Amino acid sequence: MTATHHTHHHAHAQELSKTDPRVKLIAAKMKKENHKPDALIEILHTAQNAFGFLPKEVLNFIAKELHLPPSRVYSTVTFYHFFSLKSKGEHTCLVCTGTACYVKGAQALLNKIESQFSLKPGQVTADNKLGVQVARCIGACGLAPAVVIDNDVHGKVTEEVIINSINEKIGTI
Amino acid sequence: MNKISVIIDEKKFDVDPQKTILEVCRENGIEILTMCHLKGLMDIGACRLCIVEVEGINRLLSACTTKVAPNMVVKTATDRIKRYQRITTELFFAERNHVCAVCVSNGKCELQNLGYKVELDHIRYPHLFPQCEVDTSHPWYVMDHNRCIMCTRCVRVCNEVEGAHNWDVMNRGHQVRIISDFNTPWGQSTTCTSCGKCLHACPTGAIWPKAIVQGQLEKNPVMVTELVERRKMKL
Ligand code: SF4
Ligand code: SF4
Ligand code: FES
Ligand code: FES
Numbered sequence: 361m362t363a364t365h366h367t368h369h370h371a372h373a374q375e376l377s378k379t380d381p382r383v384k385l386i387a388a389k390m391k392k393e394n395h396k397p398d399a400l401i402e403i404l405h406t407a408q409n410a411f412g413f414l415p416k417e418v419l420n421f422i423a424k425e426l427h428l429p430p431s432r433v434y435s436t437v438t439f440y441h442f443f444s445l446k447s448k449g450e451h452t453c454l455v456c457t458g459t460a461c462y463v464k465g466a467q468a469l470l471n472k473i474e475s476q477f478s479l480k481p482g483q484v485t486a487d488n489k490l491g492v493q494v495a496r497c498i499g500a501c502g503l504a505p506a507v508v509i510d511n512d513v514h515g516k517v518t519e520e521v522i523i524n525s526i527n528e529k530i531g532t533i
Numbered sequence: 534m535n536k537i538s539v540i541i542d543e544k545k546f547d548v549d550p551q552k553t554i555l556e557v558c559r560e561n562g563i564e565i566l567t568m569c570h571l572k573g574l575m576d577i578g579a580c581r582l583c584i585v586e587v588e589g590i591n592r593l594l595s596a597c598t599t600k601v602a603p604n605m606v607v608k609t610a611t612d613r614i615k616r617y618q619r620i621t622t623e624l625f626f627a628e629r630n631h632v633c634a635v636c637v638s639n640g641k642c643e644l645q646n647l648g649y650k651v652e653l654d655h656i657r658y659p660h661l662f663p664q665c666e667v668d669t670s671h672p673w674y675v676m677d678h679n680r681c682i683m684c685t686r687c688v689r690v691c692n693e694v695e696g697a698h699n700w701d702v703m704n705r706g707h708q709v710r711i712i713s714d715f716n717t718p719w720g721q722s723t724t725c726t727s728c729g730k731c732l733h734a735c736p737t738g739a740i741w742p743k744a745i746v747q748g749q750l751e752k753n754p755v756m757v758t759e760l761v762e763r764r765k766m767k768l
Binding site: 416419420429430431432433438 | 692697698699700701702703704705712713714715716717723724
């Protein structure tokens with residue numbers, strides 16, 4: 361059953377940008393599934409792939425679109441071990457390894473990250489400052505190779521750009 | 534309606550086959566202990582207190598979710614049943630932090646009453662002493678997870694009767710907790726209508742109104758049952 365009464369409205373979740381390719385990707389997935397609440401798990405998988413984890417704003421977006429109570433969505437997320445509510449690392453670098461990005465050099469970017477920070481996909485630094493993850497297509501193929509550092513989507517990324525952007529975030533420069 | 538015959542505790546009853554064992558027992562004055570059951574809400578068979586023995590079936594069955602069947606032979610008060618009920622009750626106390634002396638429900642608590650019923654004098658299991666939150670963010674009500682037994686009556690009344698679906702359950706195993714919205718403070722809920730039904734449905738002192746003195750809380754779970762009955766009549 362969906363919520364039928366709304367007396368209080370608190371905007372406790374930050375707005376997502378409609379132009380964020382990751383948001384568009386989730387929106388497209390929901391549309392493909394006809395916004396069926398049954399497709400929640402599939403949609404959560406899409407979201408986790410694109411974001412590397414499930415931020416609160418993303419859950420809020422999905423709950424609204426599917427007309428599901430927030431607590432129902434949160435219940436599902438916490439029931440399955442493959443969903444994560446927290447990013448691995450204070451700062452995150454998500455490298456898209458979908459077909460378009462792979463062809464345009466995603467592996468070279470990962471190699472560069474590994475040589476620079478000794479991090480393989482799925483790992484975090486010992487001080488938990490930086491985590492590196494890979495995603496299948498995040499919906500920014502036109503910008504391949506695409507990388508998301510924290511919440512910034514970078515397109516046509518070079519090895520130099522990726523290292524500089526990460527350093528800027530973690531403040532080692 | 535065709536009636537069927539069942540035998541409960543060696544007595545024969547002619548009953549409507551749509552009924553559960555629990556309904557038949559209650560209608561006929563046979564005592565069955567329950568906790569997650571609240572008449573008017575959907576039964577989920579979660580607490581396992583209402584267990585009965587049914588001839589020909591080895592497992593104990595929950596009376597609240599098992600329908601009667603022709604010539605069923607049911608026992609409600611065997612030693613085996615009593616043993617399990619006592620274990621279940623002890624675990625309720627051991628799983629969270631129940632300090633009756635300082636509880637708003639002291640003397641009027643369904644869990645306390647259950648303890649008396651199963652003649653609980655001590656708990657044979659180690660207390661888990663989990664770290665539990667007390668959410669005081671709602672302007673009128675408090676949610677104290679220390680006293681929650683995860684019966685989910687609050688979840689069901691809020692969803693099925695009020696239609697708000699503020700509550701749900703997060704995690705699994707011993708980490709399970711009742712949550713409001715995105716595990717966010719109750720006072721920030723975008724779904725709660727502040728109707729107070731969950732407070733009355735809750736069998737313990739887990740949900741209580743702020744305007745109350747210790748031991749003075751009178752809950753009215755029957756209100757939920759009556760509300761559901763009245764709505765059915767209207768339909
Ligand atoms: S007060 Fe009413 S709407 Fe709010 S959580 Fe309780 S039952 Fe749901
Ligand atoms: S808060 Fe009360 S009604 Fe809700 S699950 Fe806990 S004990 Fe049951
Ligand atoms: S393959 Fe990388 S954005 Fe589509
Ligand atoms: S009352 Fe039947 S299982 Fe809880």
